[in-house]
Amino acid sequence: MIDSVVAFFENLTSLQKFIWIVGCLSVFWVLEGVYPLKKHQYNKWKHAKTNLVLLLSTMIINVVFGLLTVGVFNWIESSNFGLLNMVDWPVWIEIILAIMILDFTSQYVVHYLLHKVPFMWRFHTVHHSDTHVDVTSGTRHHPIDFIFRETFALIGVLIAGLPVAYYLMYRILTVLFTYFSHADISLPVKIDKAISYVFISPNTHKFHHHHVMPWTDTNFGNIFSFWDRIFGTFVYEDTKDIVYGVDILDAEKSDDIVYQLKAPFQKGLKSVPYNP
Template sequence: METFLNFFETMPIWLKAGWVFFVLAVFWILEGYYSLSTKPYKKWRHGKANFILLFFVMIINAVFGIVTLGVFTWLGAERFGLLYLIKAPIWVELLLSILVLDIIAQYGVHYLLHKVPAMWRLHIVHHSDKHVDATTGTRHHPFDFIIRETFALVAVIIMGMPISFYLFYRILSVAFTYFTHANIKLPLKLDKALSYVIVTPNMHKFHHHNQLPWTDSNYGNMFSIWDRLFGTFVYGNINNITYGVDIADHTDDENILVQLGIPFNKNVKSKTL
């Protein structure tokens, strides 16, 4: 197990970046054969804005990587965090760390991005996409992503986890991000069965419906247990979904400058909370 985790700790940066593009490419290709939504759109033109936002995300990721190394060095030196207070097999510690990261750095911050007005205005950019596909997983306003990364560091500090745990979670999270946003169609029974434990493509698509209450549901990234536990789980008729967000439907979702300006655009009204 330690050898397995050490692989992620020593993973070169080019391989981490390669994993992002590999997973994105796999689901990009699968969308052409097993599409959930068959509504026609120009896939490359649509993806352009999302790829530019991915570029910003990767720069922020690199900067936070430096900060993260400092945090892990401090945690090791001070022996700070919950994992230093318990004795458990390494696989138990890994599972606990993944669960804490998932509820704080994914479900928790995602919930706040919908409920705190200033944060929601940043998050509108993610929801303004009118053609949800694998590239939508990369679609975050830079300030939105900085908030997400900050919450991830909070989870790391609370647990006092080793860097290998954190990097393993990041690898899993990338795969789930593209899997859940991908425009792919799983057999309905399989999707529903999987949604009892993990977030599935159908389940996450309800979150991208353009109107409440579905927009404020299914906040999870990896595990669906948080949505079920906190009453934010929704699973309806997939054919009733319309992508986008009604308060920004008048904006050009493929114009990167328009999207970067949405949080500061007075013509885009905040939802009634």
């Protein structure tokens, strides 16, 4: 059974990946219309247009990195480089370990750095400038922000010494969790909290999108929440206190694609210090 799953992901086509992206977006789009967390008064299609344009730019970048990744996978296979090539464990254990390594390096670590390194933060502000967080917000990344993320994904692949099937399993999962955590859906608090002990739940990630510190610098994970718990960056409070956006960009231009692409290049762009 597990060998069949691995074989399926080894031969995953670009069309299948695209269908998965569209399918996840569509399912959560419908769910957040039926069970919204925040009943914002905004034009959902106009808001989505900006985020989907940014999705198109990241998909183009993804194609370029896909070509680089093929070379990396070929080198790993020929050199037996990486942690997984040093052990001979059951496939299911290796898959779990691979997903954990990639989630840590290409999600938690790079996301933490995107907030802490001023140059990287400039580009990450575009993701946080969204004043109406919903499922499409998961696609909202400045192209240079996405290049940072893809670079760390390649580093994770090298550290782990991944075969391509494990990597594609991770990519499929991270798409699901990205849209799940950004979706404007209201789960019963007990269920959301239960999920948050292991995984990033919708409520958990919404605190990260609060417009000011200290919540902005919490809940960096994408799939697993225990990285935040281990490193002291986890928070879970009342979602009614969340205000979306970021304090250093013009909230009125949240859906202005030209402004969003140019914003990171503004002189003197930095976050307002948090004063409790």
